[in-house]
Each structure stands twice: as C-alpha cells, then as structure tokens.
Amino acid sequence: MTLDIQNVTKRFGELKALDDVSISIANGSLVCFLGPSGCGKTTLLRVVAGLELHDQGKLVLDGQDLSLVPARNRNFGVVFQSYSLFPNMTIAANVAYGLECRNWPRKEIALRVEEMLSLVHLNDQARKYPHQLSGGQQQRIALARALAPKPAVLLLDEPLSALDAKVREELRVEIRMLQQRLGITTIMVTHDQEEALTMADNVVVMRDGRVMQSGTPMELYRRPSNRFVAEFIGWMNIVPADMGLPFPENGRPAGSHPLVLGIRPEDIQLLAEQDALCLLQATVDQVTRLGNLTRVRLRISENGASSREVRIMAEIQGMGEGLEVGMNRCISVAGESVRVLEWR
Amino acid sequence: MNGSAPLPRGRRPRDLEPLFKVLVAAAIAVPLLVFVLYPLVHILGRSFQTPDGLGLANYAAVMGTQRFMRLVYNSFEVTVVTTVITVVLAYGFAYAVQRTCMPLKNLFRLIALIPLFAPSLVQAQGLVLMLGRNGLVNRTLGTDFSIYGYWGIVISSVLYVFPYAFLIFSASLALADNRLYESSRILGAGPLRTFWTVTLPSTRFALIASTFVVFTLVITDFGNPMVVGGDYSVLATEVYNQVIGQANFELGTVIGMVLLAPVAVAVAFEKWINRRSHAQISEGSQPLSVRPNPLRDRVFTAYSALICLAILSVVGIVIFASFTHLWPYRMEFSLRHYRFDVQGGIQPLWNSITIGLMAAGVGVVAAGLAAYVTEKFRTVLDSPLYFLCIVPAAVPGMVLGLGYILAFNAPGNPIYPLYGTLFLIAICNVYYYHAQGFLIASTSMKQISHTFDEASSTLGATFLRTMRKVTLPLMWPTLVGVAVFFFMRSMVTLSAVIFLITPSTQVAAVSVLFLEDRGAVNQAAAFSVCIMAVVVAVLIVARLVLNFFGHRHISLIR
Ligand SMILES: Nc1ncnc2c1ncn2[C@@H]1O[C@H](COP(=O)(O)OP(=O)(O)OP(=O)(O)O)[C@@H](O)[C@H]1O
Ligand SMILES: [Mg+2]
Numbered sequence: 001m002t003l004d005i006q007n008v009t010k011r012f013g014e015l016k017a018l019d020d021v022s023i024s025i026a027n028g029s030l031v032c033f034l035g036p037s038g039c040g041k042t043t044l045l046r047v048v049a050g051l052e053l054h055d056q057g058k059l060v061l062d063g064q065d066l067s068l069v070p071a072r073n074r075n076f077g078v079v080f081q082s083y084s085l086f087p088n089m090t091i092a093a094n095v096a097y098g099l100e101c102r103n104w105p106r107k108e109i110a111l112r113v114e115e116m117l118s119l120v121h122l123n124d125q126a127r128k129y130p131h132q133l134s135g136g137q138q139q140r141i142a143l144a145r146a147l148a149p150k151p152a153v154l155l156l157d158e159p160l161s162a163l164d165a166k167v168r169e170e171l172r173v174e175i176r177m178l179q180q181r182l183g184i185t186t187i188m189v190t191h192d193q194e195e196a197l198t199m200a201d202n203v204v205v206m207r208d209g210r211v212m213q214s215g216t217p218m219e220l221y222r223r224p225s226n227r228f229v230a231e232f233i234g235w236m237n238i239v240p241a242d243m244g245l246p247f248p249e250n251g252r253p254a255g256s257h258p259l260v261l262g263i264r265p266e267d268i269q270l271l272a273e274q275d276a277l278c279l280l281q282a283t284v285d286q287v288t289r290l291g292n293l294t295r296v297r298l299r300i301s302e303n304g305a306s307s308r309e310v311r312i313m314a315e316i317q318g319m320g321e322g323l324e325v326g327m328n329r330c331i332s333v334a335g336e337s338v339r340v341l342e343w344r
Numbered sequence: 345m346n347g348s349a350p351l352p353r354g355r356r357p358r359d360l361e362p363l364f365k366v367l368v369a370a371a372i373a374v375p376l377l378v379f380v381l382y383p384l385v386h387i388l389g390r391s392f393q394t395p396d397g398l399g400l401a402n403y404a405a406v407m408g409t410q411r412f413m414r415l416v417y418n419s420f421e422v423t424v425v426t427t428v429i430t431v432v433l434a435y436g437f438a439y440a441v442q443r444t445c446m447p448l449k450n451l452f453r454l455i456a457l458i459p460l461f462a463p464s465l466v467q468a469q470g471l472v473l474m475l476g477r478n479g480l481v482n483r484t485l486g487t488d489f490s491i492y493g494y495w496g497i498v499i500s501s502v503l504y505v506f507p508y509a510f511l512i513f514s515a516s517l518a519l520a521d522n523r524l525y526e527s528s529r530i531l532g533a534g535p536l537r538t539f540w541t542v543t544l545p546s547t548r549f550a551l552i553a554s555t556f557v558v559f560t561l562v563i564t565d566f567g568n569p570m571v572v573g574g575d576y577s578v579l580a581t582e583v584y585n586q587v588i589g590q591a592n593f594e595l596g597t598v599i600g601m602v603l604l605a606p607v608a609v610a611v612a613f614e615k616w617i618n619r620r621s622h623a624q625i626s627e628g629s630q631p632l633s634v635r636p637n638p639l640r641d642r643v644f645t646a647y648s649a650l651i652c653l654a655i656l657s658v659v660g661i662v663i664f665a666s667f668t669h670l671w672p673y674r675m676e677f678s679l680r681h682y683r684f685d686v687q688g689g690i691q692p693l694w695n696s697i698t699i700g701l702m703a704a705g706v707g708v709v710a711a712g713l714a715a716y717v718t719e720k721f722r723t724v725l726d727s728p729l730y731f732l733c734i735v736p737a738a739v740p741g742m743v744l745g746l747g748y749i750l751a752f753n754a755p756g757n758p759i760y761p762l763y764g765t766l767f768l769i770a771i772c773n774v775y776y777y778h779a780q781g782f783l784i785a786s787t788s789m790k791q792i793s794h795t796f797d798e799a800s801s802t803l804g805a806t807f808l809r810t811m812r813k814v815t816l817p818l819m820w821p822t823l824v825g826v827a828v829f830f831f832m833r834s835m836v837t838l839s840a841v842i843f844l845i846t847p848s849t850q851v852a853a854v855s856v857l858f859l860e861d862r863g864a865v866n867q868a869a870a871f872s873v874c875i876m877a878v879v880v881a882v883l884i885v886a887r888l889v890l891n892f893f894g895h896r897h898i899s900l901i902r
Contacts, residue, residue: 051798070361071801078802084795088817097813101804149804 001062001152001185002027003048008057010043010209017043018054019209025202028183030176032196035206036232041189044206045157048187050074061152072101077146081158083138085130091117091141092126098149116144119178136167143175147182154179156188160195172199193233197221205229227260227341236262237312238341243300245279246335253343260342267337268314270296270323271330278330285311287323294320298329361807362723369717369725375710376732378759379775383747384739390750391597406598416602419578422494423563426501430509430558431551433502437651438513440644443543445636447645453514455652457507457901458659461879463836463853465567466872467500469860470658472572473665473672473869480661483672492574500568503658505561506651509554511902516550517543520632535640549617556614560607564740567838567853571860579603580839583742587843593750600743611738659876666869681870686859688850693874695766696852699841700834700878702770707830708823710774711781716815719789720797720807737779741839744776749843764846776840777833781826784902788822789815821895828886828900835879 003025010018017040025031033041046052048059050071059066066074077098085094092113099109117123120140130138139159146154159175160168176199179186190196196203197217204214205228213220213229224230227238241247241258252258271278282298289295293315300310312331323329394401406412440446441453459467474480475491482489491499524546528538544551566580573581579599587596665671669678684690714733718726736744748768752759762768774781792815800810816823838853845854852875859868883900890898 049798049802051802071798072804072806074802075804076802078799080795080799082793082795084793084799086796086799086814088814097800097805098803101809145803 003153003185003187004058004060005044005048006058006060008044008047008054008059010040010047010052010054016209018047021057021206021209021211023204023211023214025185025187027185029201030179030186030188030199031202031204032200033187033189033204033206034193034196034232035191035212037191039206040209041191041206042157043209045155045187045189048153049076049078049155051078075149075152077149077151077154079139079142079146079154079156079159081162083130083135083142083162085138085141085145087130089129090126091122091128091130091133094130094141095145095148098145102149112148116148117141119147120144120174134167135163136171139163139171140174143178147178147184151184154184154186156186158189158191161190161192168195175199197233205232221264224262224339224341227262230262230339230341234264235313236264236339237268238262239310239312241340243280243310245333245338247338247340248336252340256343258340258342259344260340262339262341263312263333264337265295265313265315267333268312269332270298270314270316271332273328273330275330275332277332279333280331282312282329282331284323284325284327284329287320287325289319291319293317294323296320296323296329298331300331365717365721365807366723366725369721369723369729372710372714372717373725373729373732376714376729376735376775376778379771380732380736380739380744380778383744383751386751387597387600387743387747390593391601393594402594402598406595406602412599415577415579415582415599418494418576419563419580422497422501422569422576422578423559426498426505426562427555427558429498430502430505431555433651434506434509434554435513435547435551436644437506437648438510438517439543440648441514442517443632443634444644445634445641446648452648452652455655456510458655459504460507460832460901461836461883462659462662462876463567463856463872464504464565464838465500465571465853465857465860466662466876467503467658468496468568468571469856469865469868469872470660470662471496471500472860473661473865474657476572478672480672490574492572493576496572496574497569497576497578500572500658501562501565503655504565504568505558506655508561509558512550512554512557513547516547520546522632525632535637552617553614556610556617560610564603564607564742564839566742566842567857570857580740580742583746584842587746593746596746597750600740600746603740604738604743607740608738615734615737662869663873663876665866666873668866671866671869681866682874684867684870686855686864686867688847688855692850692855693852693871693878695849696835696875697878699766699770699773699851700831702767703773703834704827704831706770707774707777707781708827711778711826711830712785712819712823714778714782715785715789716811719786720815733782734779736775736777739776741776741837742842745772745840745843748772764849766849769841769844769849769851770834772840772844773834773837774830776837777830780902781829784826784829785819785822788819792818821890821893821898824886824890825898825900825902828882829902831882832879835875 005021005023005025008018008021009016021044023031033044035041043052047054050066050069054067086097089097095113095116096109099112104112113126114123117126120143122137122140122144125133125137125141130141133141139162143159156175160171163171172195188199200217202214203217203220205212205220207228213225220229220233224233224236230236230238239245239261241261245261245263247258247261273281280300282300284296285299286297287294296314296316298312298314300312314331391402392398392400437456441449446452471491472479475489476482477490479491481487524542525538528542533541564580566584569576569578569581570584577585579602583596583599583603586592586599666681667677667679668675669680714729718730718733751757752763752768754760759768762771796814796818797810800814801807805813836853838857841851842854845851852871856868856871856875859865859871886900890896890900
C-alpha cells in the first residue's frame, strides 16, 4: 500500500498545526515522523488515522482518496503511546476486538488471536487482563491488536516512549522485524532521533507543522539541506562560509555564494601546525577521551573576515595521544564532506 | 506475507455517523425541553395571565401587599440564619473528620449523613415530637413551651441541610498538599495561624459552593416550615397555601417565580465558581498526614459527638414514637401504627418505591445518555445540551411541580395521558434531580480516557459498539451510583411531587406531611421509618454489589 499525503493543512484556531505537508510513503516501508515537541507529528498521524479532520489537502491510499473515510472504515492499525488496551477485556478479547468489528467467524477469530499472540510471544497471557501485564507486554499486545485485522497501514504514536530504556531497545528491534516480515507500510512518530535513524527506511523531519526534509537516515545525516536538520540529527559544526574552508559546488543556485557551512566532527582532520594541507590555525580548548574516540574542541584563532570567535568540534579515532589543552593544531577538511546549509 | 486488505469500497461515500450523532444529541434534548423548559415557560406565562389579558396585575397584586413583604423577609431571615449556622457547624464537623485523629470517624460520618435517608421533613417531625405543644418535654416537665415558628424552622432546616454542606466540606478538606502545611510549620506558624493562612483559603471554593447549595435548599424547602412553622409563613409554604388551599394558581405562580429568581442566581454563581475551582492540587502534591494532638482531638470529638447526638435524637425520637401506643400519652410498645389502617393504607409506600424504581431506571438512561453525548459526541449541540442538563438545578421543586400541573393537566396536551400516573411523578423527580445525576455521570465519563474511544474506532467499531463494549462496561459502577441517587431522592422528596399526587398516586413522604398535619404523629412517624428503612436497605444492597465486584471507591451517598 502506498500512501500519499498531499498538501495537508490543519489548523487549531489560529495555530497552523500542519502547514502544507506532502509526504509519499512507499509500499512496505517504515517511515518515521521526527521532530521536536509540538511540531505536529501526532496531529499528522491522527489526520492519517482519520481521528482528526484536515482542513485542506488529500490523503491517497493506492490511488483512492481517503479524506472522507471515517477512522473506523480506513482499516489502519493504530498503536497509542498509552497502550490504551480496554481494561474491561482480557488480552485475547482485546486482540479479537477488531476482528469482531469486521464480523469474522468465531473459529477464525480464535485462530488469528492465537497467531497474533505468538507473533508477540505472549500466548501464555491470553486470559489475563491488561493491568496484570508490564508496560512492555501491554505495548506488544497493543501491537498485536492493531495488526490482527490485517490493516492496510500501521500507525505508531511514540509507542516506546513510556517504556524504560532496556525494554525500549528490545521492542525497537522486535517492531522492526515484525514490520519487515509482514511487509506492512508503517508510520511511526517519535522525537527520539536514535529511534528514527535505527528503525526507519525513511525519516521525515518536521518543525512547526512543516516538513523540513525527508529521506533515508543516511541522506539526512550526510546531506542535511538546512540548518535545522543539520543540528537536529547528530552533531554538526555550523560555521560561516568566509573562513577559507572548501565547499562543494554542486547544487549552487546561480549567482549566489555560500553563507553557512556544516561539517560533521568526524570529517575534520587535525594536523601538525606546519602541515602543508593546513587550512586554519586553531587552539585546543578541551579534550574529552571516550576510549575508542576522542572529542576535541578547538578555538579558531584567525578566522578570515569575520571577527566572531568560532569553535569547532572534531572527533578523532583512538585516544588522541599527545593532544593537550592549549596546543596549536591545524584544521583540514575535504571539500566534498562539507555541506552548504545556506546560500545567499 | 502482506495481509493488507483493501478498503471496503461499498462504504466509501459520505459517512453518516456525524449526522446521526447530531440527531441523537437533538433527541436527547427533546425530553429536557418537554419536561423542564416547557413547564417553566408555561408557569411564567401563567403568572402574567390576568382576567383582562397578559399583564403585570398578578405581580402587582402579590407584591404590593404587606403580607408579601413579610413573607420575603421571613424567607430570607430563616434562610440566611440557617445558612450561616449550617456552614459553620458543618465546616467544623468536616474538619474533625478529615483533619483530626478523632476516633470512630466512620461512625460519625455515617450519622451525619442520616438526614439524607429520611423524608425531608423528618427533622420537623422529630422536633414536634420532642418540643411541640404535646411534646415529650412539655409532657414530662409540665411546661408550656412551643417550638413552632422561627426557631423551629431554623433548627429543623439546619439539621436537614447539614449533610449536604458536610459532604462538600469533607471532599474539599480531604484534598490537601502536605508541603504547604510543612512549610507553614517550618516558618513557625501556630495551628490557628496555619488554619487562617493555609486551610481556610484552600477551602474557599467549598465555602462558597456550600453556602449557595444550603441557601437554595433552605429557601425552597417547604416540608419543615409546614410542620413546625406555625404562624411563621415563608414563600415556599405560601405557594402551597395559595395553590392547594385557595386554588389560586396565578398567585401561586407569581410567588413561585419570586422564589425562582434567587435560586437561579445562586445556582448560576455556584456553577461559575465550580468551573474555576479545578486543579487546586498540583502534580507532586503530597497527601496530608494528620498527626495526633490530644487536646484538639478531644475537643473535636466532643463537638462531633454533640452534633451527632442532635441528629440522632431527632431521627431517633421519630423511630421511637412510631413504636409507642399513643405519643406522648401512652408510651408502651406497640406495633399498631405499622398496620397502616389509615386512609390509603400502605399503598403510598409502594407507590414511592415504584416511583423510585422508575425514576432510577429513567434517570440512569436520561442522565447517562446526556453525559455520554455531551462528553463523547463533540457535536455543535454540546453547549446548549449541557446547559439544558443543568438548568433543573436552578428550579425549585415546587415550581417544577406547579409547572407540570399547568402544562400537562390539559386534555389536549400530548402528555395528558400520563397525567395522574406514577410515571409522570417519576419523570418529575428525574428532571428535578437531573443536574446532579448528569454531573455524577459526566464526571466519571471524563475520567475514561478518550484514547479508548479512538482505539475502538480505529479498530473498526461504530460508536454504538464502542458504547456497548467499552464505555458501558467501564461506566456501570457509576451508573449504579446514579440509579441509587435517583431512587433515594425520589423516596424522600416532597416539594417536586406535592402538586402532582392524587388520591391514587399518594406517595409516602406526602403521607407523612398529611398525617402530621392531622395530628396523627405516630402514624406519620411509622411512615417515615418505613421510608428510611427502604432507602437504607437499597443502599446496603447496592454497596454490597459494588464491593463484590471490587468497586469500593464508588460513593453512593450524595
Ligand atoms: N486538539 C487540539 N486543539 C488545539 N491545539 C492542538 C490540538 N492538538 C494539538 N494541538 C496543537 O498543535 C500543535 C502540534 O501538536 P502535536 O500534538 O501534533 O505535536 P507533537 O509533534 O506530537 O508533539 P509531542 O512530541 O509533544 O507529542 C501543538 O502546538 C499543539 O498544542
Ligand atoms: Mg505527540
């Protein structure tokens, strides 16, 4: 099932919670909506689920416009942050609920419930009630309940954020494996970039109701198209373009020149002062040794036209022997690993 | 495997559920319009109706008189004095229950709530038996003391409304942030200073709310003033006298309207205050730990014991009198008053029970559905429907009852076939108490998370299925509470039904009033005792059922 979100806008009174959002989701892929709190991720998911009505735009599933189809007829599986298992029903009854709504025969319901519970490894809990299960188990049941009616699309709203770190890690892997095995088109909302980068085929970074960039985790990391994405995903040094650092020419709008550059810390090389490749002179400010990795903060002494003091973070492999605060070092970087984040 | 099923194509065109929801919301509003607004409009219209067309003549005729000014003055005098006394006494009592280490708290609490289980004039009944012209005191001491009049009304009214005020204060004092009290103590404040600077301000909403609730109850009460008022007339008794005594509906309606005004203002104010009283306790609040303090605990125990003694003695004397041969002349034990060989016999009690059961059934459906629709449907009709649901709180029972006669006792009216039936009396009770029943249900519905509804609908359920499978199973303990509430109030209420009864639809609480009026105090007492027994029995059964299913936290006494 391919899902196309086309120019969707949603207002809450004055506030534009979604502003002309367009996303295309390929069949069988897992897409993460990622962004800071209040950027509209949940709203977008709820619009897709049919729990919220959008003001403008279209939702198209395999060529079919969903905009007027109510939530109960969309056949989307939704997993909420708060599990929201029905407290008055057993685990088995919870999983069977969607099947009963679709009037499946009893026999098939029983079989399907069995199948779904074994999918999440909780067969032995069928007769229990939700409050007798741990948070992680409840969320697995919620997943089984959402998947039972063979939904067209699976929607997950921060499904792991109420769980503790270890359970979260386990479930991440489990959800991803399940999703790939079933080949089900999935949208997951999260504000945890690690979660998004490790699980998703595609990540959509949002801010203030707008899509800032979407692409594979690698694309977003290697080629952030603006400052917000650069800073939101991983760490990136943001420096003025007039310091004498090289930058790639591709994608340069005609007649413009770069304004702001982004450089990942691991792309920076630290050389001896007199090295021939030296681009900028810098002074070591701080050295943090993390074992296999050393993080070095440097202060650029002479930085071209700009008089602002610029600090740069570099990451070098190994213990960084011989590096000490106060030393002078020379900075070098390959032009192709620099990103121009703003042109003028 | 890709098990994704295609969308069901047949159901693609426009969803009818939103339209259906608006229709249901409108349907829920219809009975409220018919059984609340229509009678009110009718009574209002009638008050302007004069032999020469519409006009203010009735108002002029009533308000111009010396007698009317007297009535207004009397009503306010009694009400204000009663309100002040009750609020102070009930606050102290609630404080004792919630904030001291008094022993036997639960017993004290239960005793304070007894008046809720009894017909609303039981206090006056008890007072008359004890301090009336032929009361125990005059009989045994040979004095010629009379309780009838102003003080009789005040004392019986205080006892009547005491539990209502106590419940409000008790709920408010139960909430407290221990951190505030600790910091007050650390800053060196003594107990009295802490009370003035922390406790009292944090219960200010309860103080305002209970003041208005008590005010409303007292100014509209007519059972107690009828029995113990003597020559001291108030507005409520005047409505009764004009309508029943002199068949003067016009003047009755005018006085009813005069009564409606202050009540409406009080209720509106109380609701308004209530809206802004939320979230007094912030996240991270710590429950108050009350530490023993021998002197304080002893003082409050003595105080509470005195109050309980007063409540118990008034109710106790009624129970006692019902078992004597002829109060106060022949005090030997007798069951003869339980033969109910008076006119009509025991039928009124059965009528009351029937009405109570019908009111419980209809009330649960009406209040429950209204709460469901206003909480869950999110239609354009939400606000008007909510307003309609709580309007009855501002209508004095007598005014509603009078409205029923005027509106429905007309052969052409579609409701006319119901007129003179127990069912219409039950309906009247349901809508008289609708606001409270509705609020109980909607408060509990608010606590059921929205995500259950959303989860259910994304799984493919219609809202009817959601209601049947999810909402109702989660709501039923509260609905039992709502049913018990309607039953209990229907058993003991007087004012809403007084105008609606006929000889064949006599109810027990009215029997008490009539028997008392005729001087048949023993039989009146026996009727009161039966009412109390039924109410208590139902409460116990409901409690046991709820406890059996693990719902101890659902409170039944409201
Ligand atoms: N029902 C609503 N009524 C009014 N405003 C709303 C409503 N729901 C969301 N908003 C507003 O819309 C904006 C986006 O909210 P949304 O819940 O989609 O954010 P989010 O990205 O999911 O944030 P979080 O990570 O905190 O869950 C917020 O500013 C929020 O206050
Ligand atoms: Mg969210």
